[in-house]
Amino acid sequence: MSAANLRARVRAEMTEEIKTVARRHLATEGANLSLRAVARDLGMASSAVYRYFASRDELLTALIIDAYDAIGEAAERAAAEATEPLGKWLAAAHAAREWALANPHEWALIYGSPVPGYAAPRDTVEPATRVMLLLGHTLAEAYRSNAVAERPPVTGRFIEELQPIAASFYPDLPPRVIADTIAAFFQICGAISFELFGQLNKSVEEDRRGFFEYQVRAAAAAAGL
Amino acid sequence: MSAANLRARVRAEMTEEIKTVARRHLATEGANLSLRAVARDLGMASSAVYRYFASRDELLTALIIDAYDAIGEAAERAAAEATEPLGKWLAAAHAAREWALANPHEWALIYGSPVPGYAAPRDTVEPATRVMLLLGHTLAEAYRSNAVAERPPVTGRFIEELQPIAASFYPDLPPRVIADTIAAFFQICGAISFELFGQLNKSVEEDRRGFFEYQVRAAAAAAGL
DNA sequence: GTCTATAAATCGATAGAC
DNA sequence: GTCTATCGATTTATAGAC
Secondary structure, rough: OHHHHHHHHHHHHHHHHHHHHHHHHHHHHHHOOOEEEEEEEEOOOOOHOOOOOOOOHHHHHHHHHHHHHHHHHHHHHHHHHOHHHHHHHHHHHHHHHHHHHHHHHHHHHOOOOOOOOOOOOHHHHHHHOOHHHHHHHHHHHHHHHHOOOOOOOOOOHHHHHHHHHHHHHOOOOOOHHHHHHHHHHHHHHHHHHHHHOOOOOOOOOOHHHHHHHHHHHHHHHHHHO | OOOOHHHHHHHHHHHHHHHHHHHHHHHHHHHOOHHHHHHHHHHOHHHHHOOOOOOHHHHHHHHHHHHHHHHHHHHHHHHOOOOOHHHHHHHHHHHHHHHHHHHHHHHHHHHHOOOOOOOOOHHHHHHHHHHHHHHHHHHHHHHHOOOOOOOOOOOOHHHHHHHHHHHHHHHOOOOOHHHHHHHHHHHHHHHHHHHHHOOOOOOOOHHHHHHHHHHHHHHHHOOOO
16 A cells, blocks of 8 residues: 555544544534534644644534435435335334434534534535435335325415426426425424424333334325325 | 612613523524623623623523513414414414514524533423413314314324323323324424424425425324314 | 644633722 | 623634744
C-alpha cells in the first residue's frame, strides 16, 4: 500500500472517530454540539478538528447524513425480509422505531425540532427521503398487484399539488399513492417521536411496541394496505 | 389601591414583559434560551431578572406552561363552537395547527425535541394534558351516544396497561377510548410537527390545510368517529 | 496535521452598593 | 429591585510554530 493510501486511510479513521465522539456528545448537549468538547474528549486540540471538518455545521451535516443513511438502511433491510406490502411496512416501521430507541439523539437530530441557525445543505435531501421512498415503493407495488383496498375518493386541492410528484415517481398510479405515503410516514414517525420524547409517560410502559404496531396498522389501513 | 397591590401589579407586568421578550428569543436561539440576552433586550441588568425568575429553567418552565395553556385554550374554544364529535375534533385540530403555525417555536418547546438538561417540574403535567383530554372527552361523548363505528377488536397487551387510566376517566367505556385518543393525538400532532419542521418541503405548498384535514379525518376514522 | 496561544465573544449565577 | 462588577466557565475560529 502506498503512503498516500495509508494517509487516506488514517484520515478516514480519524474522521470516523470524530463523528463517533460527536454522536456521543449529542446525547448530553442535544443539537448544541460543541467542536471543542469533542476535541477535548479525543485528547486533541480543538484546532486540529478543523482539518477534518471546516466548521461545526459541517460536522453536524455529516452526522445528519449518517443518521438518515443508518435508519434508511435499517428500514430497507427489515423490509427486504418480508414478502407482502403490509409485512414490509410493519417491518420497516419496527426497524425505524428500534433504531430510534437505540439512537434517540440522532433521531432528534433528523426528525426533531430544527437546529436553530443551521440550514441543511443539498447533500442531506437525498438520504432524507430513503425511508419515505421505501414506504412509497411498497405501496406502489401493492397498487400494481391490485392489493389495495377501495376507499372513499380523496378530495382537496392538495392532491393536485401532489400530481407532479406522483407522475414522476409512479406515472401509472393515482396521486393518492403519494398523499397516503406521506401521511403514513408522518403517522409512523409521529408515533416514534412522541414515544421517544416522553409523551407516552405513564400510560403505556411495557407494551410500547404493541401500541406502536397498533398505530402502524392504522396508518397502513388508511393507505389501503 | 394599596401600595402593596400596586407593587404586585407592576411586578406582574414586568414578569409578563420578560416572558414576552423570552418568547421572541426562542425564535432565534431555540430552546437554548439565554437569560442575559433577554435582559439585554429589556435594557436591564441580567441580575435583575433573577428577582422574577430564580433560574433559566424556571423561566423556561413558565414559557412551557403558558404554551400548553395557550394551545389548550385555542383548541377548547374552537371545539366549543362545533356540535358533533367529528366537528369538534376537526375544529380542535385546525385550531392547534393554526396556533402552531403562529407560534412555531413555542410549539417546538412543548412538542419538539426535549431540551437537553431540562427536567420538566410537576407544574407542567396538568396543562400538558389539556388538548389530549379534549380529544378524549369528545370521543367518550361519542361512545355514550352510540355514535362510534364498529371496528375490529383491539389486540395487544398495551390495552391492558391502559385499563386503569380508562377506568379512572371513563369507567363506563372500553379502554380502547384511551388508546384511540392517544393514537389520534400523536397522529394530529405528528402532522403538525412534520409540516412545521419542514418535512413537507416541496410536496404540498398551497393546500397544507387540506392535507392536514385529510390526516385528521383519517385519525378520526381510526378512532371510530 | 498537530500543537500552543489567543481573540472576541458568550453564558449562568452571585456579591454587594444603593 | 436595580445596578455594577465579578467569578469561572463556555464557545467558534484563527495565527503561527513545529
